[in-house]
Amino acid sequence: MSNDTPMISRRGFGQLSLAAAAAAAAVTPALAAEKGEPIKIGILHSLSGTMAISETTLKDVMLMLIAEQNKKGGVLGRPLEAVVVDPASNWPLFAEKARELLSVDKVAAVFGCWTSVSRKSVLPVFEELNGILFYPVQYEGQECSRNVFYTGAAPNQQAIPAVDYLLSADGGSATRFVLAGTDYVYPRTTNQILQAYLGTKGIKPADIMVNYTPFGQSDWQGIVSQIKAFGSAGKKTAVVSTVNGDANVPFYKELGNQGIKSTDIPVMAFSVGEEELAGIDTKPLVGQLAAWNYFESIKTPANKAFIKQWHAFTKKPKRTTNDPMEAHYIGFNMWVQAVQKAGTIDHDTVIDTLIGIKQPNLTGGVATMLPNHHITKPVYIGEIQDNGQFNVVWKTPDLVPGKAWSPYVAETRNLIGDWRKPIDCGNYDTVAKRCVGTKHG
Amino acid sequence: MTAPIGTPATPSSLLYLDAVSVTFDGFRALNKLSLVLAHGEMRAIIGPNGAGKTTMMDVITGKTRPDTGEVAFRGVDLTRMDEPAIARLGIGRKFQKPTVFEHLTVRTNLLLSLKGGRQAFAALFARLTSDEAGRIEAILARTRLAPHANRMAGALSHGQKQWLEIGMLLGQDPELLLVDEPVAGMTDAETMQTADLLRDINRTHSVVVVEHDMAFVRALGVRVTVLHEGSVLAEGSVEQVSANPRVVEVYLGR
């Protein structure tokens, strides 16, 4: 793939290794001399280890976007140069690599991370060194850092609309819910928010079953049969699945084999996208649901062009696109716009300029960077089709602005994030009228 | 403690085995074996391969638990004790294949064997006492290993390793020594020196020797027990057992 992108440097960190620096210099393209020093963009996605399965695609899409931008002449008349590192699904290594990107390579922005823990691991580094991180994955919220731009969905941009759909007549008017998730922070928080939310919708605690499984759970027989039993209480039952990407394949295979059809017990997933479905025969799963802000199957000119470009770039005509890829597309273009508007890559200026930047998304709407560093997104509910794609069966009428803090958690009920002056705080208590905690202020 | 060579078994026996049986996966290694050893006695045990010699040693030293039967040392039941406990009770053992601590010097090998503290924690703070140093020098001299004292044990020749192991037994100073094929791989001269050494040791210790080498057994000149298929076939002086037709049939005759 690197053949397509002349601007990828072989990585080096000069001060520690002269040899490495020499190797890096050897590949520095001639373009730099013509148009000035390249602007470095850090790509911090795992290329090995357990998360490589999801993150490698994001590295590729970033390389594509950067190559594309360079064809347009780069930014500020300078070419962009991708600095790719492999944090190897190892969380401390994420922090180390983030520090390396910021302090050794002095990158203008970093696009990276997938898991919450990787983001949590690099967060102090970005705050200490005042870097810019674009984080493209749907997450649990409850965070609002000045140095991070959250281009994935906050809970109110995915979980809440998805449950609304299940409660609606179209979604089957479910009155009994199974909240199944992998045991980590994102499902825990999301389920906590959902439990509170379902309570406000009149669903009794007895009608909610919460189940957590370990990472990489591969034997789902017992749990699926528990779900089945829970669903046989005479009430329309739905499953909300925050099961982590990799464990979904065996989960869905078991659902299919135990004959749970979408018409009996629909399963609404938050972590199952086109990429995950590529690993399964989807015929038994037709009709199962997923909530995202983007689906490959959405037919807009922008999306068609993006998919075409992606296939051409990867030379794989069947490679799927997915939601976090769109998030990077939006984030990257917002960053380009902000840099062009500000006329500099200075971090503070760019951070301030980014707020209010509007970037058309791939599905026909316009994403706006909000003061809380989240963006506006449409929410789509898609049904799995037999070709591994999703058919959009419902969408929010308007774009939904991302909320960093959940109104369903007592401590954060009154919190908002607003990085504009005069508030200039990620966790501002609107009742007490003060910034809570110190660092995020 | 000192007893003349060849003293017959007395009721106040040192070691007492009665009807000991051991089975491995259906194979009877020991079959109702009984043996009595008197204080200060030296006994040679002979027998063809698979007769149960080594298994008998294993049973005495606690490595193998007998299925049935009694094993007692100075009246103490050994079947419920493990190897270190039995060793501390006063039974030392020399293996068929010399096992020394190859990556330690000869001197350190001997130091570790010296009678005395056996607590792991205490070893952290143990200092070499002059008494210990003296005993080590004495053993080095007695086993003719003084020139090699600072060599790694792994670098010794086979015979030297045998002697080192015997030296370690001396350091341990047990009441009873079990010696398994001490002269395997030795030259004739070394064999005779070893016999002398064992007789010398027997002045102060009781000894059980397992050996194939009849010349060596003859040189020891002690009472002989012949094992066959896990039980005692014959017992007596070398001449007596050599004359026993059954012994000749199963062992010597082949």
Add this chain to the structure above:
Amino acid sequence: MGKEGRCSFLKKRTKKLLFLRSRAVARVSDRRRGALLFFKKEVLALLFLLFISPCHAEDPALAGLRAPDYDSVAATVTDLAAHRHPRARAIITALRDGTLYAPDEGPGLYILGPAGTTDAATGAPVSGLDPDSLSKVQQNNRVRIAVAGALALLDLSAPDAATRREAAEAMVAHPDSGLLPALTTALAQETDPPAHAAMVLARAAALLSSGASGQSQQAQLDAVAALRGEGNQQARAILLGIPNPPPAVRDAARSAIAAIDLQLRLWSVGQGVFYGASLGSVLLIAALGLAITFGVMGVINMAHGELMMIGAYVTWLVQGATTAAWPGQAGLGLALSVPAAFLACGALGIAIERGLIRFLYGRPLETLLATWGLSLVLQQAVRSLFGPTNVSVITPAFMSGAVKLGGIEITLNRLVIIVFAAVVMLALTALLRLTPLGLQMRAVTQNRRMAALMGIRTPRVDALTFGLGSGVAGLAGVAISQIDNVSPNLGQGYIIDSFMVVVFGGVGNLWGTLAGALSLGIANKILEPLAGAVLAKIIVLVLIILFIQRRPRGLFPLRGRAVES
């Protein structure tokens, strides 16, 4: 009468006729369908009228299918079936199969079959349509429910008894009081006992569903009794959901639910054993290869999981090749991948033994490190070759779904894996016991030097033994491709469990591996509902650690002096 008016008149007329006809259909049997010709003729005439009339709206009964909202689509589907629209089956089946298309602009509905495009309303072939101007009529779950219900209703009078039974069973899943008349009619005519039983159940379900008002108490009690006899989760769900039952019915339902619960609990024990056996079989097949390489040869092969992963990728490749040559033959691909994976992994295993492991005999712990390095290389190699994402191995039809054995649901893919693991286990045992190679393997394991002296070429036996173990790992990969992700990380998830099984069962003993796998599988599944999946796994691990303290050499240790020293 304006255009609108005429259209609406025609529509109303058609609708009424359709309704009348459906009533008639409901009353008469198949054989007397001919008498309905009149209706058919009139409908056709009307359709013709509609066709030539300026409104050119198609059959009004079908217009709803093109509506943008799924409600209308679902309602139309239900209507079509309820009113026995002549094209109902064709259209609804097309909708279900995703071959029903509507033009982006203007009226009309078309079925894009393999034989060509037909007009959905008439069944007449159509030509000259631009496929790009058509879009598929989309479904959501509501539409799917309506489709299933509609087809079931149509099938209720199918000539084939099995189809009728399936139709009735489908109605139990989504009881609808609107189906009561149709069910009552069908029931009266049903002669096939299984179909009859299913219809009784479907009728009971419909009778107790919401919306079925004004039913006599006796009818309700009969329905409860019927469902109680069925005694499964579906019946339980229906009984729990009876709307506003009279006291007698409520009590009957309660006692029925209690009876069903007891029954379900008893069955769940059996179900748990099946789950445990199934997990055990996966553990067994994953550990068998290791039982050879580790157990028999004493080689700690940390790349064992990667060999399994490669076996799974071989399955994917073979399946891809066969389905390209013979589309739809996923089962053939899977069958072929069994020998292919065995040979590929076996060959790789021999290469590993010759190239790496033979230099490390007698140093088991260093073998561990080297093979760990090898596992990293293999993982990354597969990642470079095939990409880091999952690849899709298709589950053939005969391995999809489940069969019921009383109250136990036996999922077919798991059943096949259990049988497969058992066959591999038996084959391995036979190979070790009965063949000269097996004899040589055992000889070399027990006394290498002696075996060499007796003329056995020990290096060859070593390579073959390791190859055998690796080949079995490949077989495990084939099995696991049917239940888990096929990705470069596949092996990582199984390696620790496999080692646990072998160590727990006792090294060097295939039957120990079997016992170990089964007991760990069942223990896990017994603990899972009590403690949750994570804690269950932790508890099992701790139990293994404690067990190894009690029996340092596993369940079935090898005995003897040689082993101890």
Add this chain to the structure above:
Amino acid sequence: MRLPWRPLSGADWAAVCVLSGGSALALLSLLPEGSPLHVPQFAVGLAGKYLAYAILAVAVDLVWGFAGILTLGHAAFFALGGYAMGMYLMREIGTRGVYGNPNLPDFMVFLSWDHLPWYWYGFSHLPFALLMALLAPGALAGCFGWLAFRSRVSGVYLSIITQALTYALMLAFFRNDMGFGGNNGLTDFKDVAGANLHQPGTRAALLALTALALAFCLLASRAILGSRFGALLVAVRDAESRTRFIGYRPEHIKLLVWVYSALIAGVGGAFYVIQVGIINPGEFAPGNSIEAVIWVAVGGRGTLWGPVLGALLVNLGKTLFTGLLPELWLYALGLLFILTTLFLPRGVAGLWRAAKPAGAAEVTPEMTSADHEAVP
């Protein structure tokens, strides 16, 4: 008595090198940015991390290289030490967390816990946390070792159950209900003993302290190995049953070194977490333990300086290659392990020895039993 035992001779030098090198780096990092000798903060953090890894490597070497127990679970002790330190650092955040809750760490607020679990008591005090960083791994090692060695579990069996141990702990710590932050672990630390963790001065001091701790571990280990106990350790490794027939209890000897090694690993983990800034259950992953063994193998087991060198080399390589060859570095790492075991069975330390003709003829190792490890 000092035993004339060569493998220890490098330990003093290694301690001196580590201490002087670490302090030098720390001091140079405090020079102004423009200075030609200035060491970037990034390098200070890395060096601190490597040294913490080196402490773990020494711990692994003590049991593997000197006592012949191949552990595949030492990361468990390392991580436990790390968690103890992480809990202290969490409590140090106080009201400066995202929610400003003075009583609960952020992740507990996040999960709507209303009170601090009892096992978090005391962790607001650094001495207590340091004590726990030793006690927790020590106690675990004590229980596990007592059970395992008493029943004479050895060789690969022991290796595999150590792996089971760390795997079980990993699964347990992943559980959010455990109260250790689940998958996200403990992070976002602010300061230690009042000193801001993001200040260059604190970083430099921590690096120097880590170097000091490593040097201390080296010297203490050297003293232990040089004592009669050290000789016993080698005796147990070479011929365990022989020690038993002399009257020693090998299980006690092994247990003692095992617990000591776990304590050292805990210290390493504590220093690791302060400098890396995060501890998560991933640290318990069996792969981490195996990697630690590989540092030792690369450096040369059975010497004290070998593992230090191995940890530094492998991790430096990892840092370089994950940046230089992000798509290929796993090949490099994998091949390194294979080639080391094939061609450098005694690691880099073995190369060194081979280069010195005097030392080469010292011992002729002989393969005796299955568990026997060839060590110079």
